[in-house]
Amino acid sequence: MAILTTVILCSNSPLQPSSRQLMDRHPDTLTQLARPHRKAVLVALLCITIAGGILFGVLNARNDAWFIAIVEWAMAGYSIALLQAVRNTRYLERWILAYILPFFSAMMVAVATPNASATVFGWVLLIPLVSHLLLGRRAGMVLSLFFIAVATLIFLYRFQGDPGAMDPRSIANMVVLTACITVFSHVYEVSRERSETQLLRMAQTDFLTGLPNRSRIKVFFEREKSRATREKQPLSLLIIDLDHFKQVNDRFGHEAGDRALVFFADLLQRRLRSTDLAGRLGGEEFGVILVNTATTAAAEVADDLRKALKSTGISHDDQTIHLTMSAGVAELGVDGDSLQALLAVADQRLYQAKNEGRDRIIPPPPELTSPAILSPG
Numbered sequence: 001m002a003i004l005t006t007v008i009l010c011s012n013s014p015l016q017p018s019s020r021q022l023m024d025r026h027p028d029t030l031t032q033l034a035r036p037h038r039k040a041v042l043v044a045l046l047c048i049t050i051a052g053g054i055l056f057g058v059l060n061a062r063n064d065a066w067f068i069a070i071v072e073w074a075m076a077g078y079s080i081a082l083l084q085a086v087r088n089t090r091y092l093e094r095w096i097l098a099y100i101l102p103f104f105s106a107m108m109v110a111v112a113t114p115n116a117s118a119t120v121f122g123w124v125l126l127i128p129l130v131s132h133l134l135l136g137r138r139a140g141m142v143l144s145l146f147f148i149a150v151a152t153l154i155f156l157y158r159f160q161g162d163p164g165a166m167d168p169r170s171i172a173n174m175v176v177l178t179a180c181i182t183v184f185s186h187v188y189e190v191s192r193e194r195s196e197t198q199l200l201r202m203a204q205t206d207f208l209t210g211l212p213n214r215s216r217i218k219v220f221f222e223r224e225k226s227r228a229t230r231e232k233q234p235l236s237l238l239i240i241d242l243d244h245f246k247q248v249n250d251r252f253g254h255e256a257g258d259r260a261l262v263f264f265a266d267l268l269q270r271r272l273r274s275t276d277l278a279g280r281l282g283g284e285e286f287g288v289i290l291v292n293t294a295t296t297a298a299a300e301v302a303d304d305l306r307k308a309l310k311s312t313g314i315s316h317d318d319q320t321i322h323l324t325m326s327a328g329v330a331e332l333g334v335d336g337d338s339l340q341a342l343l344a345v346a347d348q349r350l351y352q353a354k355n356e357g358r359d360r361i362i363p364p365p366p367e368l369t370s371p372a373i374l375s376p377g
């Protein structure tokens with residue numbers, strides 16, 4: 001049972017794919033999205049277990065099946081306590097296991113009881129459904145297969161000499177029914193998870209440019225900040241703003257402005273490393289997180305982007321749009337420890353770049369880091 005619990009808890013723990021994959025399918029975020037729905041299912045199951053435990057306990061007590069009656073009343077009492085615990089918990093997954101493992105174990109005790117009727121095995125059909133709804137597709141499948149295997153062994157042991165119960169048609173009915181419910185529960189969970197992943201991706205992506213938006217930048221920053229702190233590596237942030245963008249809209253039209261924004265987004269994606277992240281903060285303002293990069297190198301990356309943008313014209317109808325950009329640079333630990341602090345400092349430097357004539361990059365002042373003020377050229 002301990003090994004099974006470990007498998008279930010591990011299947012909920014974060015995976016280790018590349019940073020871009022992490023943005024697409026952040027496991028913690030998916031678990032959080034599933035939480036309200038899992039909590040509702042758990043509360044419903046607890047209420048059913050309380051009512052069912054009391055009722056079946058009374059029925060079994062009337063038939064002198066005191067052992068099963070006591071197990072059922074105990075499950076009802078335990079479920080009342082769990083119902084209180086899950087109301088405001090931050091550890092829903094633990095309470096789900098605290099319910100599901102004793103609940104399924106009690107079910108195994110019930111089917112193994114010598115004088116219990118064969119119809120009690122019908123309850124085993126609940127296992128794949130409840131496991132998938134409460135634990136998701138992977139852990140749900142592991143738990144389902146384990147308890148279905150145990151129930152099968154109990155059935156074979158109890159009814160090995162009973163020709164009625166061992167009739168191939170009865171066995172085939174049970175096997176097909178159990179397989180159907182297991183497969184349907186699994187397919188339902190897989191498609192639910194896919195829809196949530198897609199919704200999550202849409203909610204974290206800028207509609208026009210396809211770049212990550214602020215919310216995805218924040219998730220990426222928190223993850224990379226933990227990594228940078230752990231591995232003692234630098235991390236820098238750029239805020240880039242296109243210069244005089246209003247004039248682009250005014251002169252060439254809003255559609256051309258949109259095309260220019262998409263062009264710049266493509267330029268960012270082409271020129272940055274796959275481990276870095278470029279996102280759109282809003283309007284004509286972009287944020288870039290450069291991993292394992294200190295200020296001086298970050299200012300050089302920004303200046304390469306500045307030169308690349310300046311040297312490329314964007315064709316629109318018969319005309320060419322020329323763009324320049326200004327940027328402010330900030331470094332984790334040097335300018336602040338939170339995304340909010342780094343954005344504020346980088347924004348001040350961007351403002352300085354605009355005031356000093358635009359088309360330039362402003363890194364932190366030399367007393368904070370090595371000198372690297374990069375101006376037009």
Ligand SMILES: Nc1nc2c(ncn2[C@@H]2O[C@H](COP(=O)(O)OP(=O)(O)OP(=O)(O)O)[C@@H](O)[C@H]2O)c(=O)[nH]1
Pocket residue numbers: 208241242243244245246247249253254255256257258261282283284354358
């Ligand atoms: N086409 C287009 N324009 C946008 C979009 N978002 C913001 N803008 C425009 O970007 C312009 C930003 O103008 P300002 O904030 O005055 O800045 P600016 O003209 O770039 O001047 P500086 O930043 O001071 O160099 C506004 O005209 C906005 O309408 C968008 O999604 N598409």
